[in-house]
Amino acid sequence: RQDWLGRLKSGLTKTRSGLTSxxxxxxxxxxxxxxxxxxxxxxxxxxxxTELLMQKVRxxxxxxxxxxxxxxxxxxxxxxxxxxxxxxxxxxxxxxxPLVMMVVGVNGAGKTTSxxxxxxxxxxxxYSVLLAAGDTFRAAAREQLDVWAQRSNVDVISAEGSDPGAxxxxxxxxxxxxxxxxxxxxxxxxxxTQLHLMEELKKIKKVLGKxxxxxxxxxxxxxxxxxxxxxxxxxxxxxxxxxxTALVVTKLDGTAKGGILAAMSMSTRVPVxxxxxxxxxxxxxxxSPREFANALVG
Ligand code: GDP
Numbered sequence: 001r002q003d004w005l006g007r008l009k010s011g012l013t014k015t016r017s018g019l020t021s022x023x024x025x026x027x028x029x030x031x032x033x034x035x036x037x038x039x040x041x042x043x044x045x046x047x048x049x050t051e052l053l054m055q056k057v058r059x060x061x062x063x064x065x066x067x068x069x070x071x072x073x074x075x076x077x078x079x080x081x082x083x084x085x086x087x088x089x090x091x092x093x094x095x096x097x098p099l100v101m102m103v104v105g106v107n108g109a110g111k112t113t114s115x116x117x118x119x120x121x122x123x124x125x126x127y128s129v130l131l132a133a134g135d136t137f138r139a140a141a142r143e144q145l146d147v148w149a150q151r152s153n154v155d156v157i158s159a160e161g162s163d164p165g166a167x168x169x170x171x172x173x174x175x176x177x178x179x180x181x182x183x184x185x186x187x188x189x190x191x192x193t194q195l196h197l198m199e200e201l202k203k204i205k206k207v208l209g210k211x212x213x214x215x216x217x218x219x220x221x222x223x224x225x226x227x228x229x230x231x232x233x234x235x236x237x238x239x240x241x242x243x244x245t246a247l248v249v250t251k252l253d254g255t256a257k258g259g260i261l262a263a264m265s266m267s268t269r270v271p272v273x274x275x276x277x278x279x280x281x282x283x284x285x286x287x288s289p290r291e292f293a294n295a296l297v298g
Contacts, residue, residue, distance in 0.1 A: 022035050022036060022039060022069070023069040023070055023072065023073040024069065025069050026069070027067075027069070028061060028066060028067055028068070028069055028072055032069065032072075033054065033057075033058065036054065036057070036072075036076070037050060037054050040053060040054070040259060040262075043257065043258060043259030043296075044228045044229065044257035044258075044259045044260045044263065045259035045260075045262040045263055046229060046232070046259075046260075046262070046263035046266065046267075048263070048266040048267075049083060049259070049262040049263050049265065049266045050262075052083065052266065053076065053079050053080065053083065053262070056075075056079040056082075057072065057075050057076050057079055060075045060079075061075065073297060076297050077293050077294065077296075077297040077298060078293075080262060080293040080296060080297055081289055081290055081293035083262050083265050083266075084261055084262065084265055084289035084292055084293055085289045086265055086269055086271075087261065087264060087265050087269070087271050087272045087287065087289065088271060088272075088287065088288070088289050089246055089271030089272065089273050089287075090273070090286065091218055091245075091246060091273050093122065093127060093181065093182055094181075095217070096214060096215075096217050097179070097180075097181060098130070098172070098175035098176060098179075098180045098181060098182055098183045098212075099181065099182045099183070099217050099218070100172055100175070100182075100183045100185065100208055100211075100212060100215035100216045100217050100218075101118075101182065101183065101184045101185065101216065101217065101218040101219075101220055102168075102185045102187065102204065102205060102208060102216040102218070102219045102220070103115055103118075103184060103185065103186055103187065103220045103222060103248075104187050104201055104219065104220070104221050104222070104238055104242065105189060105221055105222035105223065105238075106189055106234060107189035108189070108224070109189070109222045109223055109224045109250060110222055110224060110248075110250035110251060110276055111186065111189055111222040112135075112141055112144045112145055112148070112186065113148075113250070113276070113279065114222045114248045114250060114274070114276060114284065115131065115145065115148065115184055115186055116144075116145070116147075116148025116149070116151065116152070116281065117148075117274075117276070117281055117282075117283065117284035118184055118248075118274070118284065119131055119148065119149065119152050119154045119184060120148075120151065120152035120281045120282070120284075121274075121284055122181070122182055123152045123153065123154055124152075127181040127182055128154075128178075128179075128180045128181045128182070129152075129154040129155075129180065129181065129182045129183075129184060130154065130155050130156075130157065130171060130174060130175045130178065130180045130182070130183045130184070131145055131148075131149050131154060131155065131156045131157070131171075131183075131184050131186065132156070132157045132158075132167055132168060132170075132171030132172075132183060132184065132185040132186060133145050133146075133156055133157065133158035133159075133167060133186055134164045134167050134168050134171075134185050134186045134187045134188070134204065135164070135186050135187060135188045135189065136158075136159070136160075136161065136162055136163065136164045136167060136188070137164075137188045138188070138189075139160070141186065141188075141189075142158050142160070145158070145186060146158075148281075151281060152281065155174075155178070155180075157170055157171040157174050164187065164188060164200070164204055165203055165204055165207040167185075168185050168204050168207050168208050168211070169207050169208075169210065169211045171183050171185055172185075172208060172211035172212050172215055173211055176212065185204075185208065185216070187201055187204060188200075198237070198238075198241045201241065201242060202241060202242065205219065205242060217245075218245045218246060219242050219243065219244050219245050219246075220244070220245065220246050220247065220248060220273065221234070221235060221238045221239075221244050221246075221247050221248070221270070222247075222248045222250060223235060223247055223248070223249055223250070224249075224250050224251050225249050225250060225251050225252050225255050225257055225258065225260050225261075226251050226255045226257060228257045228260055229260075229263065231249075231260055231264075232260075232263060232264065232267050232268070235247065235264065235267070235268050235270055236267070236268055239268050239270055244270045245270075245271075246270065246271055246272070246273035247264075247270050247271070247272045247273065248272075248273060248274045248275070248276060248284070249261065249264075249272055249274075249275050249276065249287070250275075250276030251276060252275050252276060252277050253276075253277045253278050253283070258292075258295075258296050259296070261292065271287075272287040273286065273287060274286055274287060275287050275292070
């Protein structure tokens with residue numbers, strides 16, 4: 001735990017050093033507040049979250065007559081925690097068998113990597129996982145998924161040149177007949193502006209429901225934190241089309257834009273199930289608002 005928190009912290013160093021270097025000063029005055037506001041914006045918190053955080057910090061500082069920057073840091077940390085709290089979620093994977101998870105995202109967001117990490121995460125804690133190579137357009141995506149699957153020793157359903165809907169349907173059927181706990185269904189990456197592709201995702205969602213009445217149980221968008229404010233637009237577009245249940249936010253290692261989660265809390269509020277903090281199999285962690293706030297401001 002310490003290890004990944006360390007990695008998240010060092011990843012968020014740019015955001016954090018931007019935020020925390022100001023707390024080493026002597027005075028809490030108007031210039032101090034202005035600097036804090038600027039740094040929150042630079043960390044990609046966005047205007048609504050920044051204004052809310054500033055209001056809370058100012059109110060508390062005034063009420064408690066705080067005069068030391070270090071005390072204000074703790075106030076900001078708690079305010080960030082409060083803001084992130086609504087984003088917390090845990091995917092209750094035991095509520096259906098198999099639990100069917102449909103994973104979507106734009107190309108390059110880290111979708112395939114995250115599916116590999118998810119499979120590994122659930123396999124490690126004792127769940128049987130089946131992967132569906134639903135990105136039938138890119139042979140490379142299928143091969144990449146195979147590599148991840150071998151690493152965590154899970155099965156993959158794939159069909160070269162086949163229709164993605166057919167792969168999705170078959171994988172749920174196979175998940176049922178093999179009595180798996182979880183089926184994770186990959187989909188072709190796309191741009192939110194490619195509306196016809198968005199239509200195709202809707203179709204896959206429907207097909208999953210035909211294979212199993214209550215499926216998909218989770219519709220997860222993988223989104224790249226380094227996209228900053230563009231990430232918000234992606235979340236909105238996918239959420240409007242598919243009604244997302246959760247996000248995986250990737251590439252939080254090495255970004256100066258960790259504040260984007262605060263902005264997410266002010267916009268669509270799709271909860272964050274996991275965060276990606278590196279390229280390796282173990283670099284996926286359940287999202288904890290407390291730990292994230294500490295890593296960001298602590
Ligand atoms: P896809 O096109 O959405 O399937 O994206 P990929 O899974 O192929 O990932 C694109 C690139 O992002 C690869 O080089 C991954 O190693 C990298 N990547 C994915 N997740 C993370 C992460 O959490 N941190 C870092 N640093 N890189 C990541």
